[in-house]
Amino acid sequence: MLLQERKDLFLMAIFSFVVLSAPILFQPIGAGYPDLLQKFAIYGIFAIGFNILFGLTGYLSFGHAAFLGIGSYAAVWSFKLFTMNVVPAIFLSVIAAGLFAALIGFVSLRRSGIYFSILTLAFAQMSYSLAYSVLTPITNGETGLQVRALLKEGQTRGLLDADIRVIDSFFGVEEFGIPITNFFGLKMSGWEGFYFCAIILIIAFFISLKIFRSDFGLMLRAIKSNQNRLNYTGINTRPYLLVAFMISGMYAGLAGSLLAVTDPLAGAERMQWTASGEVVLMTILGGAGTLIGPLIGAGIIKYLEQIFSSINNYVLFTFFDFLPVELQVLVTKLTSLFVGEGWELTLGLMFMIVVVFLPGGVVEGINRIMGLFHKRKRKEDTTTNHKAQPAE
Amino acid sequence: MSQNNIVLSVADVSKRFGGLNALSDVDLQIEEGTVHAIIGPNGAGKSTLLNVCVGRIKPDEGHVIFDGEILDRHKPHEINQLGVARVFQTPEIFPDLSLLHNVMLPALAKRDGAFKFNAWVGLERENALRQEAEHILEDVNLYDERMQEAASLSRGNKRRLELAMGLIQKPRLLLLDEPTAGMARHDTNRTIDLLKKLKARGMTKVIIEHDMHVVFSLADKISVLAQGQIIAEGTPQEVRGNPKVQEAYLGGAH
């Protein structure tokens, strides 16, 4: 086995270990419960996929939430029409998102830079408003698409209000009320739900690693570095970009379907531009173009969101108890701007700080710290002749 | 020599930029296996001529024919796939990638064509390709720097890297735009030596050059371009003795 492959195998082993033991590892920071860990995993997948497009090719899509939303809708439809088993749902979501990405990508990739970003944003906003208007028969508009009880004989309700689940019915699966999603009988709630997402995250990370290390990955990086040169080198860059766009769209569709697996409900707000922006923030915050950065970014944002949005004025007021009352009121008022509903203000500030001081994201920060450490070591040990290694 | 096949033929090509006639009725035949130099003062239209050949700009009139194909109807990547590679006047490389990857990319393009979805083969497994790239980097004296980012190279080395990127494709026709411009004397000499070494390998080349020393030591044939027109053509001796050339170009340089 080659050196790089051995290193990658080691990386995969550590990665899998960390993901699978997350319930214990994240206990001390109060994140050791399935709901939140599941969110880390799902948004991690979303960001990993986004990074294949943005991190490798440099094409910044501002519309990836559209694929997330489509993934969710497709999954819920699969639950309504076929079965509560998650496998067909995931499969359908990924296919639907991939096809949709092919369409949007085909048009948007005719432009690059800011024009590409605007085209993707426009497409996503169109999808969002279509979901609320013309497509209501498919999306159920503002109420959102939900899993319902089975249609009973003699009832004349539409498919939005009653399900048929032909596969489950065929196999005579009994249902009492509204059923829970399952993986061949294994209920996808609580820890089972988390571990299901965790394993998919590991697979998704592995595929991304493979792409990073492949001929295809090199082509994508060359597009980011100098697309024009690549054309004169005999490469038709358009299909490479389209495939990268489709792959990242499929990752988003996968994430969307997992959101529906954990909570079988799909709403158009998942396609809103803020959701598209969020994955951009995650990727940049963690480190665009790095393997692990986007996942770290997703984890940080979802964790802080959980903490900051759960703090309310009462919590703040008690926290500032040590201050004189007038000051306590004032400080509470000021800080309350940044928590609860105002969490996005904190997010924005944090993002600005990172982009200004650490444009390479958290991963760059870690590399810098490691660099300092290495330098000190080198000073102590001047006899060995270190040669500068190119950064990964 | 004149028995040779014509690989590239530029037929009555004209190109205007606004009111400026960058190229007017340029006719040029490049014979297989030769080094054909194009010389001429700054702004004569030399780079524009190469741009027309590789599909960067479309000619207003006329055609460029390579091996029976009308190049000006093809896209840049198709032209390269047909066997025409170009080294640019201002280095066009992949600054964020290592030298090795810079050279492997054109080799991949040559091997796999304009598009191949190859996400499962690890780059590390491309042994043949990497060895080939390492050889070429040795040829251009950049082997020791192969793991560095291309952005870290000096201008002279960037140009040599780009030369390696052209060479690895073993194109039927290599177009070089002032490969030694802006290089220090000893760098220039190194590049001339390299180009001479390559001449023995029999690749057809069109070379644009300012440096007369380079031109006369390399070229089999010279075309002189001035104000968008070919004013003289012939062997180095013929061109050197041509009074028109003396006046338009060499005279000014001496």
Ligand SMILES: Nc1ncnc2c1ncn2[C@@H]1O[C@H](COP(=O)(O)OP(=O)(O)O)[C@@H](O)[C@H]1O
């Ligand atoms: N894309 C362009 N747009 C407008 N003018 C151009 C363009 N490219 C070249 N020119 C002009 O055409 C003339 C020939 O340029 P060029 O071919 O670069 O000359 P050379 O390479 O012989 O020095 C110059 O006057 C230059 O300014």
Ligand SMILES: [Mg+2]
């Ligand atoms: Mg020029």
